[in-house]
Amino acid sequence: MNQQTLPETDANLNSKLATLRRHIQHTIVGQGSLIERLLIGLLADGHLLLEGLPGLAKTTAVHTLADGMALSFRRIQFTPDLIPGDITGTEIFLSQAGEFKFIEGPIFNEIILADEINRAPPKVQSALLEAMQERQVTVAGMTRTLPAVFQVIATQNPLEQEGTYPLPEAQLDRFLMKVELDYPQQDDELEILKRETERLQHGGRESGLAVLSPDEIIAARDQVNAIYMDEMLARYCVTLVNATRNPGAWIAEAKEWLAYGASPRATLALARCARALAYLRQRDFVEPADIVDLADDVLGHRIGLSFAARAEGITARQIIQQLVDIVPIP
Template sequence: MASDNALTPLRQHIESRIIGQQTLVERLLIALLADGHLLVEGAPGLAKTRAIKALAEGVEADFHRLQFTPDLLPSDLIGTDIYRPENGSFEFQHGPIFHNLLLADEINRAPAKVQSALLEAMAERQITVGQTTRTLPDLFLVMATQNPIEQEGTYPLPEAQLDRFLLHVRVDYPDRDSERQILRLARGEARHDAGPPPQPLTQSVIFQARQDCLALHLSEAVEEYIVQLVHATRQPSAYGDDLARWIDYGASPRASIALERCARARAWLEGRDYVSPDDIQAIAPDVLRHRVLRSYTAEAEGISDDHLISELLGRVPVA
């Protein structure tokens, strides 16, 4: 049942260590429940790394942080065959991609071959070395980060790889009250509501929660709303000439799948046994911002991707 939320202690644990970033915490849990990956964009120092570390503390799972750099090789990510001269054989040495939770820090600094290797892992849940294909763990989540400020020496992610991310989350600076709490936390003063760390969740509990999300009621009207919203990105002229000018390419069917899966996860986290249009609207910006390609006209007119999605949500009627 949705009311028996096994992730509540985990959420409280993460929020006790990540101050002022409730949206990021929720999106991390949604990605975990929806069995997807997330791209987090924000300035340095906004607790992106700390967030997934806190998640790893509350789950029985292996965690690894990999700093992406221009000289990174695919073998540094997926592993390589090591020759053993004592018996004349090759032995595969696993790379960090085989961990359950992987932090791909500053992913846009990695060259194309590394991004391609990560793409296969994210899309197919497997990697190929030579003639051998190896399966990744059943629980596998990639949280990639990128810095929107410094672009020198970066390799922009191709659309094909962006589409593999379930969510593209943007994090902003905390408010003043949250900043005071951050200062106290940095001084070692525990929050009153922090409490002891919870018992780490087993992977079987997470897999059961995923099944519970799939069991939530999704009405035909809400399903139709998802379809209409995604189709509006492909046929924007039906909703205004300005939208037609601003959109070059609409979202793929992965957007429809992601909207449903993420909306189900959000509804489950809220303790409901049904999915509402509010769930769709709340998650739509993070699902669509990296899947809808703006035109040069939109950029010239100063139309951001968030403004574009806000217009879509305002014009597509709730079924």
Template sequence: MSHRAAINALRDYLATVIIGQQHLIERLLIALLADGHLLVEGAPGLAKTKAIKMLAHGLEANFHRIQFTPDLLPADVTGTDIYRPENGTFQFQQGPIFHNLVLADEINRAPAKVQSALLEAMAERQVSVGKQTYSLPELFLVMATQNPIEQEGTYPLPEAQLDRFLLHVLIDYPDAAAERQILQLVRGEAKSHTPAPPSEPVSQATIFAVRQEILDLHMADSVIEYIVQLIQASRHPGQYDQQLAGWIEYGASPRGTIALDRCARTYAWLQGKDFVSPDDVQAVVHDVLRHRLLLSFEAEAEGIRPQQVIDTLISVVPIA
């Protein structure tokens, strides 16, 4: 089976078990193939946990869920040294972060030390305990979730930590047709009629090979310039639009430029294309920049959302 056929089979499998969340499925695959992490925000019960769990079923990978709570400690995530009295030494006990796919459920319910421990592991791909450093698996993806409804007792992620996420995905309730399909699926699962995963789980070697194919995808200089100008417009909005200048306090960092390039390439590859177009950039730009723009007090007072700001960015930046 070719690499593209393997990924398409995985996508088709996810679509049969995750109903009404096509956007989430696509963004999960983008994060996986672009070697990044994603933050998913949505109400409870929208299959966020199930999505990454089913992704692990279709991959040659292991999965662990961490439920973030206010009393969680950094060692509960990373692991810690355990004293062994039989030989008088300390031995490192790996924490749940040492898995290929990790779900950080309700990340904003954990205090800052725990959040920083997780985000350091995400950025550095390693964990330091005492004088020792331990490498995380080569295939490593963190999906963190936030519940936007109930904010009491939460610790909002600072902007600098949000920047570590490749994508920030918003998901909403399914429509009526999808809701009916969900009922049928759940009834079938209760009768042990769970859809079977792909006959051959996608190997890690396939994932790494696809990542190389994505990096080799052709991107014209004009598309590169379009990406750069979108980021520049977020940093110097006054040069493009005065209304935009009143909305944006701080623009995207160079991580935003890199993320937009990687995600546009991956999106184009998933569409079966062998080149990247401005349409591919526009398809992912909202999820890439949503958490990287710091809006002004005036914009927040007017009820302006990042979605509207990014729409305006797209409208004022010309395609080269």
């Protein structure tokens, strides 16, 4: 690669990705960071966790993304009475045939919307662990492979909301990024109101464009994996992640803030996301800004706050931002 711009052979895929982005932007007003990270998750072959108060278009954004691709899509509404078999599937006994038959659960689709994932108890949440990491499901001793393109996009309400359960650390680590949403700006909210009025006047929700096929998504991921990352930037990723394990070496008062730091999976995730962001920005090489821009979303949910930090009202993202500010950029 020439390390300047993406080659012409990528033009078709980039054009389709641009069309997909416009399709999402037509429905989701503002929230540019969310839209960009939805595309990064798709290109980096990783799962996403979207957190925000009810009504901030988390579910709508995932629906709109799925509408723009020729992929099978299922929404799983997580509730306190859900059981693992409702997700993975179960075996039923056919009395006439005298044998068991496996009935696939909704997890056997390409795009999974795990809506309000933290409203289900931990046992149900953990039913996703094998699927998210190994891309397979084991039920009654039989392992079944999931589709080649498989992505879980989960939404959750802030943990302070009533009726929520915190996600286990092992599951949080399997999410490529955690994206936090906030209220829209007033101008954006006015535009949302105008578009909703137009939608109702023209007969409801628009159908999707089915822009990208599974083969095209896999091809785009191959191109993302080929994006060049200089060794200095690779070392920067490693140093930044290691700083979360020993924050006191960088910020004296941070020594007591963290119970644990990010795992090596975080280093891999940061590099993958940086390559995907470079690809979206029409480059075939990673720049330091690609890493800096994504550090909060990739690392924030992978570190554990100490009791002292929580007592002082310090958030994980504040710690990550301080480390990003102080760790030297190549």
